[in-house]
Amino acid sequence: MNSLYTNYSKLVLSAHNVGLAYGAGRPLIADFSLAVEAGEIVTVLGPSGIGKSSLLRVFAGLQPSNGGRVFAGDEEVTGAHPRVAMAFQDPSLLPWLTLEQNVAFGLDFKHQPKLSAKERQARVDLAIREVGLEHARELYPKALSGGMAQRTALARCIARQPSVLLLDEPFGALDEVTRESMQQLLLRVRDDFGTAAVLITHDIDEALLVSDRIVLLGGSPAHVFGQWTLGRSQSRDLLDPMLQATRVEILQALRGSIEGKRTSQPPAFDFNILRHAYPHQELSNVH
Numbered sequence: 001m002n003s004l005y006t007n008y009s010k011l012v013l014s015a016h017n018v019g020l021a022y023g024a025g026r027p028l029i030a031d032f033s034l035a036v037e038a039g040e041i042v043t044v045l046g047p048s049g050i051g052k053s054s055l056l057r058v059f060a061g062l063q064p065s066n067g068g069r070v071f072a073g074d075e076e077v078t079g080a081h082p083r084v085a086m087a088f089q090d091p092s093l094l095p096w097l098t099l100e101q102n103v104a105f106g107l108d109f110k111h112q113p114k115l116s117a118k119e120r121q122a123r124v125d126l127a128i129r130e131v132g133l134e135h136a137r138e139l140y141p142k143a144l145s146g147g148m149a150q151r152t153a154l155a156r157c158i159a160r161q162p163s164v165l166l167l168d169e170p171f172g173a174l175d176e177v178t179r180e181s182m183q184q185l186l187l188r189v190r191d192d193f194g195t196a197a198v199l200i201t202h203d204i205d206e207a208l209l210v211s212d213r214i215v216l217l218g219g220s221p222a223h224v225f226g227q228w229t230l231g232r233s234q235s236r237d238l239l240d241p242m243l244q245a246t247r248v249e250i251l252q253a254l255r256g257s258i259e260g261k262r263t264s265q266p267p268a269f270d271f272n273i274l275r276h277a278y279p280h281q282e283l284s285n286v287h
């Protein structure tokens, strides 16, 4: 287990001491910090109900945190941000719009920069091509398979040209083969555009197949309970003994986190990295 915070100037998303609570009860999440580099795919695993989706909504600026700060690049996230795009398990397509119109709709979000008609069409075309749905652009959502609908939702995100994708179990409802092709698509988007991603999944194998880093949430309030870095040269064949060993380690830690036991010390977060990346930001509440 180790951490990967090497390319300081390339952070696209960072969370500093984020806390989360619903109502006046015990906080759900405390002191959560994460730094995501350009092109890095970070998967967040953790027991059901620990707060993974809530955390992602905070990263997307869709929900306030209780303390802490989130940055997209060097801009603080205080609401929906043009460089941050989120996709959910439900593709949330508008049924009265065609596939192409659904993709273009992502560019109409209030916080998006204004584009010329030509630039807008170019972005839509590129995104549809990237997800391999050029043949289906005139179809309405009811005529799309689950995989095609998810590809459309991803294209809607891609058209916005985000620096980071926030993916809340987007492949969870798909059959295994479609799921595999979506995982390959995610890797391709990363390779083609350098887009980073924070992915929530319950599937350890999925995490092992796509992630540069796996972060496990555990404890109450939840915090980083374990962290694994997978090199790009690491085999992603699930039968590979190294990957198998990591799988077992993650599974044991996940069981430990469910039982509320600390099986491993979470890695200490080096806040000097954030100071280095954001020298002009006031990080006084970061200790």
Ligand SMILES: Nc1ncnc2c1ncn2[C@@H]1O[C@H](COP(=O)(O)OP(=O)(O)OP(=O)(O)O)[C@@H](O)[C@H]1O
Residues within 6 Å of the ligand: 022, 028, 046, 047, 048, 049, 050, 051, 052, 053, 054, 055
């Ligand atoms: N808007 C809300 N108001 C009050 N409580 C909420 C709200 N949203 C989520 N919760 C509660 O917060 C806890 C964490 O929910 P969240 O969906 O973030 O967890 P999760 O780890 O993503 O769960 P799962 O893996 O089952 O999807 C749950 O107990 C949930 O009931």
